[in-house]
Amino acid sequence: MRFIKPYVLLVIAGIFLLLGSFFCAAGNSNETRHSHEFNENQPFSFSLAQDNVVQLNETSCNTFEFSILCFDLANLHCLTSERQRLRHVLYVYFSFFSERLNRCTDVVAVTPWLAPIVWEGTFDAVLIDNIYKPMNLTVATTVFAVGKYVRFLQDFLETAEKHFMVGFHVRYYVFTDRPHDVPSVNLSQGRHLSVIQVPGSNRWQEISARRMEIIQTTIERQIRGEADYIFCLDVDSKFHAHWGSESLGRLVAVIHPGYYEQTRDRFPYERRPASTAYIPMDEGDYYYGGAMIGGFVEDVYTLAKVCRTRFEEDAGNSIEAAWQEESHLNRYLLDNKPSKVLSPEYLWQDFKAKTKEVKVIRFSGVIKNYADVRPNV
Numbered sequence: 584m585r586f587i588k589p590y591v592l593l594v595i596a597g598i599f600l601l602l603g604s605f606f607c608a609a610g611n612s613n614e615t616r617h618s619h620e621f622n623e624n625q626p627f628s629f630s631l632a633q634d635n636v637v638q639l640n641e642t643s644c645n646t647f648e649f650s651i652l653c654f655d656l657a658n659l660h661c662l663t664s665e666r667q668r669l670r671h672v673l674y675v676y677f678s679f680f681s682e683r684l685n686r687c688t689d690v691v692a693v694t695p696w697l698a699p700i701v702w703e704g705t706f707d708a709v710l711i712d713n714i715y716k717p718m719n720l721t722v723a724t725t726v727f728a729v730g731k732y733v734r735f736l737q738d739f740l741e742t743a744e745k746h747f748m749v750g751f752h753v754r755y756y757v758f759t760d761r762p763h764d765v766p767s768v769n770l771s772q773g774r775h776l777s778v779i780q781v782p783g784s785n786r787w788q789e790i791s792a793r794r795m796e797i798i799q800t801t802i803e804r805q806i807r808g809e810a811d812y813i814f815c816l817d818v819d820s821k822f823h824a825h826w827g828s829e830s831l832g833r834l835v836a837v838i839h840p841g842y843y844e845q846t847r848d849r850f851p852y853e854r855r856p857a858s859t860a861y862i863p864m865d866e867g868d869y870y871y872g873g874a875m876i877g878g879f880v881e882d883v884y885t886l887a888k889v890c891r892t893r894f895e896e897d898a899g900n901s902i903e904a905a906w907q908e909e910s911h912l913n914r915y916l917l918d919n920k921p922s923k924v925l926s927p928e929y930l931w932q933d934f935k936a937k938t939k940e941v942k943v944i945r946f947s948g949v950i951k952n953y954a955d956v957r958p959n960v
């Protein structure tokens with residue numbers, strides 16, 4: 584030490600001081616950059632209040648979808664112990680800025696009453712599954728196969744096993760006058776099938792229309808105690824791609840593929856004021872397909888009961904609505920707005936060429952020879 588001059592010591596100390604301040608500055612700038620990125624990814628803050636209502640401090644296209652998701656979750660009366668987990672999941676969901684919703688361009692993804700319209704690219708299937716799967720839900724699925732329509736059951740069930748509510752408990756209720764012709768299809772674990780015998784008819788209009796009555800009475804007798812949600816589907820159809828928990832909601836309807844590009848004066852609503860299904864020319868939201876209704880069991884129960892009563896009232900006045908129960912469904916949904924609307928991806932028709940908005944066909948009616956399968960023409 585005695586050979587080191589004091590000025591050398593001063594130079595070494597200076598170097599250490601310089602290096603120290605350099606590392607400090609670098610550390611701070613890293614922190615600043617990191618917190619900037621963090622803010623960019625979290626442009627919204629929210630909190631779950633006691634009633635699971637989410638409070639947001641900013642709005643965007645995504646807010647619609649997000650608030651409706653929360654609305655449905657609130658309806659499920661999530662347990663308080665679940666709230667912390669939901670807070671996390673909802674945040675992650677909210678951070679998911681889907682390209683289609685964010686741009687709000689080629690399709691409208693929300694109704695004027697702020698219900699989501701479910702299109703491919705507007706949701707994250709894995710995230711939504713992560714919310715609903717822990718709830719241990721059972722989904723009832725009703726399907727009518729009366730007369731020759733029993734021939735459609737095999738494809739319907741086999742494709743449902745591949746694509747429909749996979750990973751959920753599903754209870755199929757098959758209504759038929761030919762129980763012995765119901766095919767045996769291998770069902771995955773947690774999925775069951777009940778066959779319920781119903782009378783045949785020599786009028787297809789009656790078979791189609793009586794579905795509401797039978798759904799109503801079967802919910803009263805059986806389904807109410809066995810399921811949380813219900814979907815009522817046409818049997819002459821096949822699943823082609825994922826149909827999952829993104830479709831769950833309090834009251835769910837599907838936009839008919841034949842009318843999603845039409846203005847409402849072109850919708851085939853019942854136009855005769857004498858019918859209880861009557862919709863004037865200047866009213867109506869969408870033309871909903873009768874091949875799918877869904878929602879909470881109790882909400883679908885009320886829908887079926889009201890439509891059945893109105894159908895019978897019309898029959899008493901010797902009037903049958905233009906498209907039987909589909910006309911009554913459309914009148915009901917005009918007064919009782921669905922909480923979720925499925926795009927025509929969830930109800931396509933095989934004879935119809937795919938359009939550019941429809942990225943995925945999930946469920947589609949097969950081409951059938953009406954004269955061959957119906958009891959009357």
Ligand code: UD2
Pocket residue numbers: 726727728729730731732787788790791816817818819839871872873874875906907908909930948956957958
């Ligand atoms: C339309 C609707 C259908 C219903 C009907 C009203 C779409 C795509 N389809 O279909 O949901 O509203 O118009 O009249 O929106 N069925 C039998 N046996 C029969 C006849 C019918 O089981 O002999 C059942 C079967 O489940 C069938 C459903 O009723 O899927 C509807 O009948 P449809 O498919 O013949 O009616 P369609 O194709 O005109």
